[in-house]
Amino acid sequence: VKAILHLLKSKGPSLVRGPQLENPSVNLDDSLTSLQWLQEFSILGASVPPRAHLQPHLFGQHRPPGSDAPASPLAADPASIGGPLTPGKPTAAAYSRMQCLPGIVAHGHCPDEVDYKTNARIKPPYSYATLICMAMQASKKTKITLSCIYLWITEHFCYYRHADPTWQNSIRHNLSLNKCFIKVPRQKDEPGKGGFWKIDPQYAERLLSGAYKKRRMPPVQINPALQSRLRVNLQPRSRSPCSPAGGQSGLGFNPESQRLLREFEEATSGTMLGSWPVVRGRLGHKRKLGSRNDGGKAPRRSSSPLLSTDEQKDIGPLKGDFDWDALLDSALNGELSLDGGDPLSPIMKEEDLTVRGTHVSPIDPPAGSADIHVLAETQRNTDGSDFDEETFLATAFLESPWPEEEEQGRSDFLCTSSVNLDQLFDLGDSLGGDPSTRIDTLL
DNA sequence: TCCTGTTTAAAGATCG
């Protein structure tokens, strides 16, 4: 590990081309250890919703020219092979420190950096209520239809594109049951099916009353069943099947927005905070085992209306830069803790790697955006209490969930900034040893 | 027929 670290430091610039390298004056050590570029990395992923051009009334954004991706993304979509998976029940800590391990988190194990837009195997750590809120805010409309909620979720969370459609039932159930959401009947002169939904500003009262309890985010574990796939995923990919052009980690929200979302979830943890994706015992016995994986609903999965041709065409390059120095330093410093608490013990092997941490992907409202209807409405229902701030934090992040247009240029840059893991481990070959072993060691 | 919406039930997780 030290040898690799040394290599990275000496040849880092040629191996890891992070945004910081744009500035030649940046000290190498600083650039390798700084996570600033990683933060920026997370925000640049903004990509145009695959079907935004089909529903400009909803998204208010248009697909930039040249963003069309090759057709048949599913053909190369790992999710289409194995289907969505959920990590096993967590067993250890050190999750938050995983922010220093982008090489790992980039493959779906740190909620801050997991590219849920492309990772179909890790269930997003957001509750359905949160997802609904995100969709509502992202729509920049005061109200949103159920189908649009579906659409937004599937476009931003690859997991749901391939998941059993029963999650939609949960969405509907959440809308109906959760007091945070109000149904707005469709006007007679409004064509279409179903009504609209909006956020109920009154839920603020419950927040103030403390009725909603904060919930800890349980740690997440790399499912041993995923380990073989993890190694496969470590292979560099120039394009990601689920990622639209300019696809990035997270939701493509910038750090500020992600921070706001985090605070939002903290403030609304009772209703908004989701539980971590864990394999619940109940799932193993109560749920019909065949319903999710057998041919029963599988056909629908692939033929789901949510996976339109347009969506399937919406592939983009997988962009990502890994702060290997931070990664290795973290490992060396024991920040990647395990159940036993031994940083670089054999637990570091894939089977036992566990992490813990926060779960929200950062997002960022561009200054000047005034189109926050729900926010305004919510604030009107407050009287200057703490909730005002909470609500603001809760909604502001959604002012510009898809800053793709303004970030397009930077995204393009990032297209060329991905580290080639093969190169990395080819270098390691010169040091001898089995590449897979080195991967394990790194992890 | 499919989508939308409501409702009930149950199990798991979290918190005080």
Next chain:
DNA sequence: CGATCTTTAAACAGGA
């Protein structure tokens, strides 16, 4: 340990 919240499953009704 009970209350609360979240998730999942399912049944059912009504509308497009």
